[in-house]
Amino acid sequence: xxxxxxxxxxxxxxxxxxxxxxxxxxxxxxxxxxxxxxxxxxxxxxxxxxxxxxxxxxxxxxxxxxxxxxxxxxxxxxxxxxxxxxxxxxxxxxxxxxxxxxxxxxxxxxxxxxxxxxxxxxxxxxxxxxxxxxxxxxxxxxxxxxxxxxxxxxxxxxxxxxxxxxxxxxxxxxxxxxxxxxxxxxxxxxxxxxxxxxxxxxxxxxxxxxxxxxxxxxxxxxxxxxxxxxxxxxxxxxxxxxxxxxxxxxxxxxxxxxxxxxxxxxxxxxxxxxxxxxxxxxxxxxxxxxxxxxxxxxxxxxxxxxxxxxxxxxx
Ligand SMILES: [Zn+2]
Numbered sequence: 379x380x381x382x383x384x385x386x387x388x389x390x391x392x393x394x395x396x397x398x399x400x401x402x403x404x405x406x407x408x409x410x411x412x413x414x415x416x417x418x419x420x421x422x423x424x425x426x427x428x429x430x431x432x433x434x435x436x437x438x439x440x441x442x443x444x445x446x447x448x449x450x451x452x453x454x455x456x457x458x459x460x461x462x463x464x465x466x467x468x469x470x471x472x473x474x475x476x477x478x479x480x481x482x483x484x485x486x487x488x489x490x491x492x493x494x495x496x497x498x499x500x501x502x503x504x505x506x507x508x509x510x511x512x513x514x515x516x517x518x519x520x521x522x523x524x525x526x527x528x529x530x531x532x533x534x535x536x537x538x539x540x541x542x543x544x545x546x547x548x549x550x551x552x553x554x555x556x557x558x559x560x561x562x563x564x565x566x567x568x569x570x571x572x573x574x575x576x577x578x579x580x581x582x583x584x585x586x587x588x589x590x591x592x593x594x595x596x597x598x599x600x601x602x603x604x605x606x607x608x609x610x611x612x613x614x615x616x617x618x619x620x621x622x623x624x625x626x627x628x629x630x631x632x633x634x635x636x637x638x639x640x641x642x643x644x645x646x647x648x649x650x651x652x653x654x655x656x657x658x659x660x661x662x663x664x665x666x667x668x669x670x671x672x673x674x675x676x677x678x679x680x681x682x683x684x685x686x687x688x689x690x691x692x693x
Contacts, residue, residue: 382660389462389659399454400428403441407667415444446494446666452487456480460491461666465658470626470642496638498666499645507551508572510542512612513579515558518623519633534633536640537566538619540611547611549648552619552640560584564591580608619643 383389393399404412412422414432421433428440442448447457463479464471477488517533537555541548551570555562563584571577573592579585581597588595598608607613622643623631631639649658 380656382654382656384654384656386462386466388656389458393455393458396454397427399458400441403445403447403454403663403667406664407441407445412441415439441667446498446669457491458663461495461662462659464492464495465662466655469622470646472626493635493638495662495666496642498662498669500641500665506572507539507541507549507570508575509548510576510578511571512540512542512609513567513571513577513585514538514609514612514616515555515563516616516619518620518636519631534636536636537563537570538612538615539567539570540609540615542611547615550615550644552644554637554640558582558584560587564588567591567593578609615647618647 383392393402411420412424412430413420414422414430414435414437416437416439417432417435419432419434423431423433425431425438428442429438430440431438442450442454447454450457460476460480463476467475471492473485473489473492476482476492477485480488482488482491515535515537517535519533535555535558537551537553539551539553541550553566553570555566560583564587567577567588568591571593574594576594576596577585577588578596578598579588581599585595585597600608619640623639645662649661652658
């Protein structure tokens with residue numbers, strides 16, 4: 379039997395009831411059998427659905443306890459529909475789109491759901507890039523191009539690492555950084571790229587220490603020919619990212635939420651060749667039940683919720 383539904387019709391056949399959704403989550407969360415989230419034992423009793431009771435510590439729990447779906451008052455079926463929709467939108471879903479498709483009463487609920495799902499798009503301890511990797515930084519937001527190495531008002535600097543796959547791009551990593559100094563660039567590179575990897579950058583000062591960090595560092599020198607694309611993979615990834623921020627989100631990305639959007643873009647980009655949308659659904663759902671719950675107050679950064687436009691322009 380297949381591990382996931384492949385079409386919208388199959389989705390509905392697979393998950394006609396809340397119980398069917400829960401059973402699927404049980405298989406994803408506890409492939410070796412239900413385990414107590416508190417003490418970890420598999421000595422667990424099935425009580426009246428959806429409850430389990432730990433035979434060792436008497437803890438009562440459900441399959442959604444301690445996951446992204448904890449404390450949700452909406453049916454799991456609606457969440458599954460949301461995840462199906464989000465993973466089937468080729469270029470990403472907006473909160474308004476989610477609200478419309480699911481018939482959610484409030485824009486804010488749709489927005490909170492999207493942000494919870496974006497958190498699930500980052501795999502903890504995900505693999506770092508290796509092989510041959512192009513690295514550069516780019517500014518997002520703000521009206522004017524900024525000066526490198528110094529902060530530019532209203533702008534966010536992002537480190538972009540793109541792995542080569544022949545002449546094409548393999549996977550990417552995007553990391554927000556404070557500035558383009560070596561002190562900011564080096565930790566971001568180490569987090570994104572495996573040691574020993576061949577890294578290609580331009581001749582910016584901030585990258586001069588990469589060899590000392592155990593990388594094989596190639597400095598790509600500008601040739602006599604003007605306008606030559608020195609780091610073609612990074613440049614392509616950056617232009618797709620900027621187009622996506624402007625297109626899908628009409629540039630309405632607040633700098634404080636940029637990390638979530640970078641994660642979503644990375645999730646989609648790195649799985650763009652997946653033939654099966656069902657596989658994306660499966661992966662996102664799997665990550666959703668192995669994550670800690672996200673509280674609404676963490677999503678909005680404790681500040682007033684605003685549906686502002688044009689707070690982030692592509693620079
Ligand atoms: Zn227990």
